[in-house]
Amino acid sequence: MKTIGVLTSGGDAPGMNAAIRAVVRTACQSGLNVFGIKRGYDGLINNDMQMMDLRSVSDIIDRGGTILFSARSEEFRTQAGIQKAIDVCRMRGIEGLVVIGGDGSFRGAKELSEQAGDIRFIGIPGTIDNDIPCCDYTIGYDTCMNTIMEMVDRIRDTSESHGRCFVVEAMGRYAGHLALNAGISVGATCILVPEVPYDFEEDVIKRLKRFLATGKQHFIIMVAEGVWHVNGSDPKGSCTQMAKEIERLTGIESRAVILGHVQRGGSPTVRDRVIASRMGYMAVNLLMQGQGNRIVAMQNEKLLHFDMHEAAKMTKGLDRELYDVAHIISI
Numbered sequence: 001m002k003t004i005g006v007l008t009s010g011g012d013a014p015g016m017n018a019a020i021r022a023v024v025r026t027a028c029q030s031g032l033n034v035f036g037i038k039r040g041y042d043g044l045i046n047n048d049m050q051m052m053d054l055r056s057v058s059d060i061i062d063r064g065g066t067i068l069f070s071a072r073s074e075e076f077r078t079q080a081g082i083q084k085a086i087d088v089c090r091m092r093g094i095e096g097l098v099v100i101g102g103d104g105s106f107r108g109a110k111e112l113s114e115q116a117g118d119i120r121f122i123g124i125p126g127t128i129d130n131d132i133p134c135c136d137y138t139i140g141y142d143t144c145m146n147t148i149m150e151m152v153d154r155i156r157d158t159s160e161s162h163g164r165c166f167v168v169e170a171m172g173r174y175a176g177h178l179a180l181n182a183g184i185s186v187g188a189t190c191i192l193v194p195e196v197p198y199d200f201e202e203d204v205i206k207r208l209k210r211f212l213a214t215g216k217q218h219f220i221i222m223v224a225e226g227v228w229h230v231n232g233s234d235p236k237g238s239c240t241q242m243a244k245e246i247e248r249l250t251g252i253e254s255r256a257v258i259l260g261h262v263q264r265g266g267s268p269t270v271r272d273r274v275i276a277s278r279m280g281y282m283a284v285n286l287l288m289q290g291q292g293n294r295i296v297a298m299q300n301e302k303l304l305h306f307d308m309h310e311a312a313k314m315t316k317g318l319d320r321e322l323y324d325v326a327h328i329i330s331i
């Protein structure tokens, strides 16, 4: 193998730059050419890339976002788009592709690789949602949890001053990992996630009233964004509506906060930088060993890699034990 490409795809995540840096530096030091492909698969289809060297990734380890930019490519979902991407790889001599992104991005790489036959890919899990089945941990998750914690600590200050209830929405389109863990870290009174059905009367209103009776005067309800997707028909289907309902039914003055994209940015934590660096190094080494179509993954604090078919069969649920613990200690 002489030439590889690296791209970031899907929602960006803090730590992606550290992974890019590790990929580029490992490749350069191993005598490989490495192209930095811009805007994910859109850049690949449109031949938008540049040759990287050791210095093109200087001073990025501490930066959030991705220097290669990211996109969710519509064209790459089509047969014509995949074929264009394959043609560009052939023209540039790209034999190995490192894809930093989420599950959807890996599925795209799998298609490309299977159709091309001679282009191998390695996936590096990068998404704040931590929702990739074969991995305990995805790049950006740790930074994001810390960001949520910091933001909600601030909300707690004002919530305490005014004796209010805040309904805080964390990201996580399909998964509640962020809301659960960040919720525990801020001592949220209730944590609502898409994986666990809840009854608004029982699990929120009655709980708040019980705590009010014990003298508690301010509250944080941490909601994963995915809750609104599973409970789409729920009349309390948004933070704002839920806050209004809480105020109406309990008399506690309530406010809603959607943390939004602030959660996706910021300088990565130590954990994200170190794991991203290790994953980038491993990805290039796998390609050089002749391996391909594998996903690099952290499991039980060990860095492993799985065949993409094996990885596609895996499932990952929410840590129910942790959810139950949160329920007991948030009182």
Ligand code: F6P
Binding pocket: 010, 011, 012, 127, 128, 129, 171, 172, 173, 174, 225, 264
């Ligand atoms: O990065 C994952 C994620 O943050 C989801 O939790 C969220 O629903 C989504 O991305 C929003 O992304 P965008 O605004 O880029 O479509």
